[in-house]
Amino acid sequence: MSLSYVMASADSPWSTYLAQIERVLPYLGGLARWADTLRRPKRTLVVDVPIEMDDGSVRHFEGYRVQHSLTRGPGKGGVRYHPDVTLEEVMALAAWMTIKTAAVNLPFGGAKGGVRVDPVRLSIKELEKLTRRYTSEIGIIIGPHQDIPAPDVNTNAQVMAWMMDTYSMNVGATTTGVVTGKPLHLGGSLGRVKATGRGVFITGREAARRLNLDLNGATVAVQGFGNVGSAAAELFHQAGARIVAVQDQDGSIADPRGLDLAALVPHVRAHGSVAGFTHAEPIDAEAFWDVDCDILIPAALEGQLDAQRARRVKARLVLEGANGPTLPGADDILAERGVLVVPDVICNAGGVTVSYFEWVQDFSSFFWNEDEVNLRLDRIMVDALRRIWDTADRHRIALRTATFAVACERILMAREERGLYP
Ligand code: GLU
Numbered sequence: 176m177s178l179s180y181v182m183a184s185a186d187s188p189w190s191t192y193l194a195q196i197e198r199v200l201p202y203l204g205g206l207a208r209w210a211d212t213l214r215r216p217k218r219t220l221v222v223d224v225p226i227e228m229d230d231g232s233v234r235h236f237e238g239y240r241v242q243h244s245l246t247r248g249p250g251k252g253g254v255r256y257h258p259d260v261t262l263e264e265v266m267a268l269a270a271w272m273t274i275k276t277a278a279v280n281l282p283f284g285g286a287k288g289g290v291r292v293d294p295v296r297l298s299i300k301e302l303e304k305l306t307r308r309y310t311s312e313i314g315i316i317i318g319p320h321q322d323i324p325a326p327d328v329n330t331n332a333q334v335m336a337w338m339m340d341t342y343s344m345n346v347g348a349t350t351t352g353v354v355t356g357k358p359l360h361l362g363g364s365l366g367r368v369k370a371t372g373r374g375v376f377i378t379g380r381e382a383a384r385r386l387n388l389d390l391n392g393a394t395v396a397v398q399g400f401g402n403v404g405s406a407a408a409e410l411f412h413q414a415g416a417r418i419v420a421v422q423d424q425d426g427s428i429a430d431p432r433g434l435d436l437a438a439l440v441p442h443v444r445a446h447g448s449v450a451g452f453t454h455a456e457p458i459d460a461e462a463f464w465d466v467d468c469d470i471l472i473p474a475a476l477e478g479q480l481d482a483q484r485a486r487r488v489k490a491r492l493v494l495e496g497a498n499g500p501t502l503p504g505a506d507d508i509l510a511e512r513g514v515l516v517v518p519d520v521i522c523n524a525g526g527v528t529v530s531y532f533e534w535v536q537d538f539s540s541f542f543w544n545e546d547e548v549n550l551r552l553d554r555i556m557v558d559a560l561r562r563i564w565d566t567a568d569r570h571r572i573a574l575r576t577a578t579f580a581v582a583c584e585r586i587l588m589a590r591e592e593r594g595l596y597p
Pocket residue numbers: 251252253254323324325326327328355498523524526527528530
């Protein structure tokens with residue numbers, strides 16, 4: 176056990192985040208004196224989540240909700256169900272939400288939650304109980320004006336409906352604004368499900384333009400075929416690109432002529448994985464990183480692109496659909512090799528941006544059509560990226576450090592203006 180829980184263990188997502196903060200400090204001027212604000216989560220809650228299983232036994236799961244920053248507004252960020260979730264991971268994910276909401280200038284801080292559980296092993300009833308008990312336990316710090324959860328890895332609109340219902344029953348009033356990513360008839364927003372993938376596509380489209388890379392005929396490899404990877408793949412496909420490889424937790428497939436997405440999507444829906452898809456070559460998991468492609472989209476979990484893989488990547492453009500997929504050492508290698516990386520904190524910000532739209536629609540009880548959602552998302556992402564690119568050009572720095580510079584300036588300016596209490 177380290178002396179303080181804010182100390183990072185080697186190669187953890189939290190250590191990646193802290194290294195990213197060190198890199199931005201030279202560009203923050205006098206605001207850098209507030210840097211410790213970014214190195215410490217504001218509030219961390221660890222909860223025990225006991226549930227009665229279908230067989231009558233009682234099992235305990237460990238759950239977390241971390242509010243990294245509430246400086247610019249309520250906490251915002253997803254809830255993840257995964258057997259490898261740790262407090263340190265959730266701290267990093269919460270911190271990246273702080274950077275992300277500031278990078279697109281949404282009036283939110285950053286938060287994240289998680290439960291260490293393998294949801295595939297739970298029945299629907301057990302999943303509902305787990306969600307309801309977890310929501311009750313973190314109920315003391317969430318709320319539509321305090322901290323607003325959303326879907327993340329292995330959580331979806333149904334889980335959000337249970338969270339909304341549990342919170343509402345506990346406070347005695349239907350409170351749709353307490354979570355985002357809800358089903359449409361329960362205060363959800365059109366366009367939310369595909370928003371993260373759409374944001375990956377929008378930032379990819381803008382980056383490709385800079386590289387003079389024509390999306391029509393470009394080749395794309397995607398790691399992760401969940402909500403983010405599949406939506407992004409479909410949009411690139413619609414723009415004329417070929418999806419030449421897809422990898423998920425159970426398999427990797429490739430076809431240099433381009434995968435048939437119209438067949439792949441129902442296969443994944445039916446079998447839970449790209450594994451076993453017969454219209455493509457199965458490839459070795461490690462060979463995925465050697466695939467010939469123009470664009471690589473890591474859209475799975477953290478820490479996937481290490482230095483060794485970064486040396487092998489063939490793509491000219493990496494779009495981080497996942498949170499924290501690239502280790503700092505790999506970042507340097509990609510930069511040396513001239514590979515452009517659009518970092519997670521702007522690349523996958525489409526999800527939280529439409530979450531913001533959903534939250535606004537819930538408060539005004541006035542709902543937008545899908546075109547309006549997509550149009551506003553496009554505009555916000557393009558504007559945010561332009562500002563980030565200006566910063567990168569001005570200082571001659573990587574897009575990641577530039578995104579952190581834009582975001583940290585907003586966060587620390589707010590910090591300074593609010594002042595220390597008491
Ligand atoms: N889980 C998503 C993310 O990592 C969305 C969070 C949200 O909508 O609050 O950005």
